Amino acid sequence: MEHPVGGAYQAGWNLAQEFVNMYTGMGGEFFEAGTPKVSINNDKGVAALEMMKALTAYMNPDYLTHDSNATSAEWEAGNVALMNMWGSRTGVLLDAEGSAPEVHENTMVGAPMTVGGGTIPATTLWWDGWTVAKNISDADAVATFLALKHGTSPALLNDETMGQAVWMIPGYKPAPVNAGVMQAMAMGAKPYPMLPYMGLLHTALGDNIADFLTGKEDAATTLADIEAAYTAAATEKGFLQ
Amino acid sequence: MKHRTFFWFILPSATAMLLFIALPIVSVLIQSVHAPHQQVIREVENCNVFGCTTTTVVDQEATRLLREAAPMGRFVGTGIYTDRNHLAISEVGALWTKSEGMGDFFGQLLNLPFYGALAFTLTYTALVTPLAILLGFAVALAVNAIPRLFRGPAIFVSLLPMIVTPLVGALILFWMVDARGILGAAIQSLVGDPTLSIKASTPLMWAMLIVYGIWSTSPFAFVVYYAGLQTVPQDTLESAMIDGATRWQRIRHVIFPHLLPLTTFMALIKIMDNFRVFEPIVSFNAGAHAQSLSYFIYSDLGGETRLLSSAAATSVLTILGVVILLSPVLVRTWRSFGKETA
Incomplete structure (x- = not known):
């Protein structure tokens, strides 16, 4: 096999997410504590980028055009043997549809890996919750609340729904398809940084990391570019003075 | 025409232009000099x-109280235009003073997002516009020369690239030039390099986008020229033939001058279209190698956090870019118009 490693490295959102995972695994913090000031231009940022570039040496040369769907298709086609992939995609990979029997039978989901001697895995946890809008009548709000509460209650759990998501409700028994997510949680993986200005940094990451991976510039320049792009956007948006 | 008649004649189109062209531009201008309030x-x-x-x-x-007190947001003047993600005035100034020589200066300038995107946009416009018009002209001449019976199918086939939805056409080509696709593999065996990948190389990706641009826009030139060819005066052509003019001389001295106004018209439209290049970058997943001004507007409006003021500023800069590019053609048209009436 020529290019054994797969990854959702498409320039833009996917690539930025890979950096967020890797940098988190390195133990990096994205912002100065309690402020919207970005702080990724450090040793951990450089190490995260270097690790990503080292991995790309084992990937299909077109990795910058492969998003999570294309990477899943590469897996099902039997073109890659190892990949760090989103938990939400494992359902597609583990069902018999779309892949050759020998690929399907040998597909296994395991725990995410740590990086650079870190203690937590190089991944981020994503979770969904629900809220009730403020600008509706009290009666509607109560009805919405009750409906959503029922929709996420233990009563909902059955053989079919168990495998569809990782339900954080009592009585949930993990299906094999969710083994990776459960192990990530057991290993102490961090949730994706839910900060109001994180989206701006995610966009700046996605726009600039490719310059480093293609060898146009070194890691420190790329990180400085990302910080500058984020700072301009966060200033416009009113997060930074 | 009486002033009164003229007024009623022009009123519907003037109203439509005001509503759908002038007002949106004013709105974008206002948006571009305002930014959201400081977030608490x-x-x-x-x-x-x-x-x-x-x-x-x-x-x-x-933050809501701040917004209610001043719904337009903060007035920032040209602040967004000059920030690093747009014209980057202070960054360019700093580069100018500390760079070693022009090569270094331009290398670093292209690393700034706006100038990098401008470089691709201008290269694309400068190559696709003339080449697509030339290809369209050549196809029109060829189709016009074949027997009438075959012209219908020939016209249909020549128009196909324009009939296919741009996003879909680009996506089909994207898979064909994949290292495992029919075109990609053919190119690999032609140059004898089995590791060659168009999608992994910036120069090849630019070439791919430009080839796609020419392929998808030449049918427009073809259809306009083909219509124009039907109006070429047969008398002039025949007398040229009697004088012993070759086919090339007839094209050069009779057909080409006759079609010149059409060429000006197409250059105007195509420069405007090509400067707004967008779909192929999305379809080819080319964001890592090529970006354009329209691509920036798209990512500002569709990003994790919407940057409306940034998108507005880029839109205004795009309009200015189109005006600058069109000005030579417009000035020329204005001058020749003056001559004819004089």
Whole structure:
């Protein structure tokens, strides 16, 4: 096999997410504590980028055009043997549809890996919750609340729904398809940084990391570019003075 | 025409232009000199199923009060135009003073997002516009020369690239030039390099986008020229033939001058279209190698956090770019118009 490693490295959102995972695994913090000031231009940022570039040496040369769907298709086609992939995609990979029997039978989901001697895995946890809008009548709000509460209650759990998501409700028994997510949680993986200005940094990451991976510039320049792009956007948006 | 008649004649189109062209431009201009208010940020303790952490949130209530007091947002003047993600005035100034020589200066300038995108946009416009028009002209001449019986099918086939939806056409080509696709593999065996990948190389990706641009826009030139060819005066052509003019001489001295106004018209339209190049970059997943001004507007409006003022500023800069590019053609048209009436 020529290019054994797969990854959702498409320039833009996917690539930025890979950096967020890797940098988190390195133990990096994205912002100065309690402020919207970005702080990724450090040793951990450089190490995260270097690790990503080292991995790309084992990937299909077109990795910058492969998003999570294309990477899943590469897996099902039997073109890659190892990949760090989103938990939400494992359902597609583990069902018999779309892949050759020998690929399907040998597909296994395991725990995410740590990086650079870190203690937590190089991944981020994503979770969904629900809220009730403020600008509706009290009666509607109560009805919405009750409906959503029922929709996420233990009563909902059955053989079919168990495998569809990782339900954080009592009585949930993990299906094999969710083994990776459960192990990530057991290993102490961090949730994706839910900060109001994180989206701006995610966009700046996605726009600039490719310059480093293609060898146009070194890691420190790329990180400085990302910080500058984020700072301009966060200033416009009113997060930074 | 009487002034009164002229007024009623022009009123519907003037109203439509005001509503759909002038007002949106004014709105974009106003948007581009305003930015959202300073966000009121608070530190809070955030507890979820993974434990408790101290984190920051936007104080929605305080920010809402600010917004209600001044719904337009902060007036920032040209602040957004000059920031690093647009014209980057202070960054360019700093580069100018500390760069070693012109090569170094331009290399670093192209690393700034706006100038990098401008470089691709201008290269694309400068190559696709003339080449697509030339190809369209050549196809029109060829189709016009074949027997009438075959012209219908020939016209249909020549128009196909324009009939296919741009996003779909680009996506089909994207898979064909994949290293395992029919075109990609053919190119690999032609140059004898089995590791060659168009999608992994910036120069090849640019070439691919430009080839796609020519392929998809030449049918427009073809259809306009083909219509124009039907109006070429047969008398002039015949007398040229009697004088012993070759086919090339007839094209050069009779057909080409006759079609010149059409060429000006197409150059205007195509420069405007090509400067707004967008779909192929999305379809070819070319964001890592090529970006354009329209691509920036798209990512500002569709990003994780919408940057409306940034998108507005880029839109105004795009309009200015189109005006600058069109000005030579417009001035020329204006001059020749003056001559004819004089």
